[in-house]
Amino acid sequence: MGKVTVPSVRARKVRAGAEPIVMVTAYDAPGARIAEEAGVDVILVGDSVAMVVLGHDSTLEVSVDEMVHHTAAVARAGTRCLVVADMPWLSYHLSVEDTVRNAAALIRAGAGAVKLEGGAKRVPMVSAIVDAEIPVMGHLGLTPQSVHAMGGFKVQGREQGAAEVLVEHALALQDAGCFSLVLEGIPSEVGRVVTAAVDIPTIGIGAGPVCDGQVLVFHDVLGIEDRITPRFVRRYANLKADAVAAMAAWADDVRTGGFPAERESYHLPAGVDADHYPEDPGATIGLYGAAGDSRTA
Ligand code: KIV
Numbered sequence: 325m326g327k328v329t330v331p332s333v334r335a336r337k338v339r340a341g342a343e344p345i346v347m348v349t350a351y352d353a354p355g356a357r358i359a360e361e362a363g364v365d366v367i368l369v370g371d372s373v374a375m376v377v378l379g380h381d382s383t384l385e386v387s388v389d390e391m392v393h394h395t396a397a398v399a400r401a402g403t404r405c406l407v408v409a410d411m412p413w414l415s416y417h418l419s420v421e422d423t424v425r426n427a428a429a430l431i432r433a434g435a436g437a438v439k440l441e442g443g444a445k446r447v448p449m450v451s452a453i454v455d456a457e458i459p460v461m462g463h464l465g466l467t468p469q470s471v472h473a474m475g476g477f478k479v480q481g482r483e484q485g486a487a488e489v490l491v492e493h494a495l496a497l498q499d500a501g502c503f504s505l506v507l508e509g510i511p512s513e514v515g516r517v518v519t520a521a522v523d524i525p526t527i528g529i530g531a532g533p534v535c536d537g538q539v540l541v542f543h544d545v546l547g548i549e550d551r552i553t554p555r556f557v558r559r560y561a562n563l564k565a566d567a568v569a570a571m572a573a574w575a576d577d578v579r580t581g582g583f584p585a586e587r588e589s590y591h592l593p594a595g596v597d598a599d600h601y602p603e604d605p606g607a608t609i610g611l612y613g614a615a616g617d618s619r620t621a
Contacts (some may be wrong), residue, residue, distance in 0.1 A: 345537025356401035399434020409435035443493025454501035462497035466509025507531035530556030
């Protein structure tokens with residue numbers, strides 16, 4: 325399988341016979357490798373990193389520098405997935421120049437595209453980024469960076485006429501050059517209407533089954549995050565519980581003398597007498613990374 329590109333994602337409309345797009349968030353190199361080996365198409369370095377990795381209560385606290393740091397880690401994994409980096413709050417709100425510079429920082433970190441939240445009012449920023457040859461993914465519906473304006477993380481688009489309004493925003497983003505759209509936290513019926521109205525693929529999260537793809541947060545799919553489970557999440561593993569059990573088993577082995585065993589221990593070469601070593605043998609024989617150390621030997 326070749327590299328997933330922006331044009332190949334742009335062409336993935338299910339109504340044209342395409343397979344649904346699979347997108348998952350990842351925030352580091354091991355996460356990116358897991359996504360690739362699982363056959364995922366697109367890795368989103370989401371600003372959800374603020375909540376699932378950095379311990380914040382919303383996505384508002386993450387900075388461009390932090391997004392650059394995580395994007396670079398994901399990109400270094402060198403996967404075939406398209407890497408999309410989220411533009412964090414306030415990185416595309418102040419001026420066109422600031423917006424393009426921030427988008428470019430994420431591209432230089434290794435992303436192949438950026439994502440930003442909001443509808444028609446974002447069109448000038450989207451156009452400027454696209455003008456700088458940077459592909460943009462839009463994001464409509466429950467946009468977590470608007471948590472205070474929305475009064476919480478609440479399903480959007482439930483009122484009469486909401487579908488029409490969302491379609492207008494979706495078409496505005498499409499016309500501005502977005503190559504795809506995330507639809508988050510909206511009724512399935514509205515997700516279906518928006519998906520039918522646009523030519524670019526929609527990628528849903530809590531937007532029902534009639535989208536051109538689906539995205540979930542890495543820690544939710546794998547059950548690493550077990551505190552909150554939104555309705556739209558399906559867990560395919562319980563890695564938090566597995567990790568706690570594994571760590572507890574190791575802690576128990578340490579406390580009872582069961583770790584390390586012979587197979588996890590190094591030995592002096594034959595003929596070298598431990599009694600003739602200086603006070604700190606580690607300093608002399610380079611136990612922790614000096615030349616000649618081989619932790620696997
Ligand atoms: O940051 C994120 O994880 C996202 C997804 C929920 C789409 O934007």
